[in-house]
Amino acid sequence: MVTSARAGETVLPVGREPWPPRSRLIVFLLALFIMLAFGDKAILGLVGTPMMEDLGLTNAQFGLIGSSFSLLFCFTAIAVGLLGNRISPRWLLAGLALVWSVAQLPVLLPVVGFAGLVGTRILLGAGEGPALPLASHTAFTWVPVRSRALAAALLAVGGGAGIIVGAPLLMLAIQAWGWRAPFGILGALGLVWAVAWLALGGAGPHFYAAPGTTAGNALPTGSRRTPGKAAGDAPDPASGALPPETAPPAGETPGRTQGEPAATLPERLPYRRVFAQGTWWGAVLAGFTVSWMLGLALTWLPTYLEEQAGYSPQTVSLLVGLPSIGSIVSILTAGLVTDRLLRRGASRHVAYGVVPAVALVAGGIALFAMSRVGAGWPLLAAMAIGFSAGPALTPLANAAMAEISPPAQRAAVLATAHAFVTTGSVASPFVSGLIVDLASSESVGFTAALDLAAVLLLVGAALAATAIRPDRHAARLASG
Template identity: 35%
Template sequence: MAGPRSPWGTTWLLLVFMLVNFADKAVLGLAGPDLMRDLDISRQQFGTAQSAFFALFSLAALGVSYLTRTVRTTVLLLAMALLWSAAQLPMLWAGAGFATLVATRLLLGAAEGPAAPVAVHHVYGWFAQRDRTLPTAILMAGAAAGVAVAAPTLSLVIEWWGWRWAFGAVGLIGLVWAAVWWRYGTEGPLAPEAGTAAEDGVGGADGTQPELPLRRILASGTFLSACVATFAAYWLMSAKLTWAPDYLETVMGWSGRQAGLAVGAVALTNGAALLLHGLLAQRSATRDGRAAPRVRQGAGAGLLMLGSAAAVALFALSDTPWLTTVLMFGPLSLAMVMMTVGATACARITPPSQRGIVLGALTAVFALGGVLAPAVLGRIVDAAPSADTGYRNGWLLTAALLAVGGALATAFLRPQRDAVRLGVPEHDLGRAPVAH
């Protein structure tokens, strides 16, 4: 069995990191109905509080990802986990109101913005390029697992002890993870050493790959299409995370516990889709790394997004309860594959020493979906003559975004072609691949 200081041991530790990360995000949506009643705030105000989480999210993702050049990722990950807990625990105070909620969500967003790019960059230090799809999928599945575990668990916490203790619970769990990471977290043998990146166009003495002008990477078709597609996928995820509990209670007539269980079960299907895709991609790479796939990875993910767009549109227009339930537990999850494909594609076209920055830039762009989706959908629902009509309009807008992202990914997400054009070799240089 892999120990904690091994490729897969590190992957499992970071899976828990991502699980806590998304439990932190989910708590506000799950506490939403009770919180809005107790604090006497509107849906638009609630959407504003949720959007506050993402106000500094993108800036922090860029800034902290840039620090990966000079600061070890083990230190950055530990600091983030501690800040998460510091941001959640003030809501335990009985006097904490709307202003405290917004302030703590701002801090939480700043601390969690860099989480995904730094975690992915760290785990890539343990795996060679061809082996990265499955560990990336596992980390991305942490989002689904976080919601799947948090939704029913925090729903029970809210029912038994009140919504404030839901914030307290995730804060305490973050402290536990930080203590474990302090003991076991370490850099992988393929990680670029902080502060020793090669200059643009000049290889390092140890065989490190020369860096490229960032503008060339950021202007590539692969990076730009990955940004649009992951933005749309993240918009869908943020919309469901924020508004699905209220939608299921207000429009579908479900109880709070039923809504929490449903959101958790839907999250499990998201995770299953990511893991299945990762396993299939890993199997393909292991079977024959030289064989060209029948469908390009980017095109395949783009087609899945188009299928998800059609499912969301049907979900919005259907009045049949069994059909909307079936759509929730499958087709709506297809777009999430793009989160894995986008990250691995951008890593493929980037020299290792610049990988953290490029992954941070990708996160900064797609996180805007998290900024906009809660507020925009909240405004659409509040402005509509009924919640039913408002949610229908909001889901149709989401379907349109997914269709655009899927079409662009199908046409332009070509990491292998762009890597060759940029001169980025397929495997990490200077070190042997990790056995695992």
């Protein structure tokens, strides 16, 4: 039979296929969603040089445009996270994609200058603030507990793919139609995704129906309710969302899958108790350092490669994909290593804390080296490692926080964490631009900005390795 590990959450027994076709389709659509989100973030860096020349912007002004993107992340991430406990992600995610499109399209107008760009980036960021935690929460409703890290890793890969695939294509659009054109292209793609999601997307069989949630909200599109089951229960197997119910194999503890934590959390907990756990605040503070690094990369890396390293715009559009390729490798590797560690009985502390800490150390060392190794392949190698190792933390941190979150509150817990994490991206573009403006030369300024990001990553590594312990903290919460 299909059993419940936590109130309101269904898990699959070991030995059954945990990723049926519909689950794979949903995770794929969510990866495309994150792919578009990262394309929206990356476009500013690609248009940086022509935009600054056209509008006469200083480095600090351009950095302020970059920082404005994350200004409302904190507020919208928390607000939508709370809504995610009650409203189907089918509607929430489609609404976010619509906001992206509305924010992008006005940039096509020539009258939109510095103030207009700040305003549209604020609106765009407001729509993208809840994107990753809500997409992660939605993916978690379609996969068993032990596959959460892998599902989160696949979503993070979508972000890297957005830059790898999108940057060269968007650069072609810039060269053909000017720096405003890519904003319109991304706005149109957001509308296309929203239509596809409304037709195919929805919540999965592990969706927890908070009180007041309607059955139509809780169940995915095309699923049939089984008589006697409450909203949020697994849909009828005939819907294709779950394989037929079977008994757990011999030796398997009823109600748990291999790699699932032993602690059974209450149906609801005070948020202050969840947020007081080292797993939550350790993931948030370590994530802040990664967010700082990503804000620096997305806003300033193309300009650095063009103006400091001497690469052409066409070459830059290809080179900015190197960290994304590295991110895909690091994220998938960390996800697979974590999955294997958990299968072999390793602690959550090792899987979700130590593994990403190693990645952060590698990233910090590489960023220190980036401005000191000279041009050519040494620079590109340091850049690829420095900006790609850290993102391995994100899916593992999300999975760790999910371990200490009751299903009814998981969306809000993840969204609140994401809100604080992304303050790093709010500050780093502007602070880095200010550092460059105030330095004796741009070269000295960029070196200082890279060194600051490196130090933060090393601090984040120490926090991840010592504070993220979901085994201990879930047991503490379960015991009351």
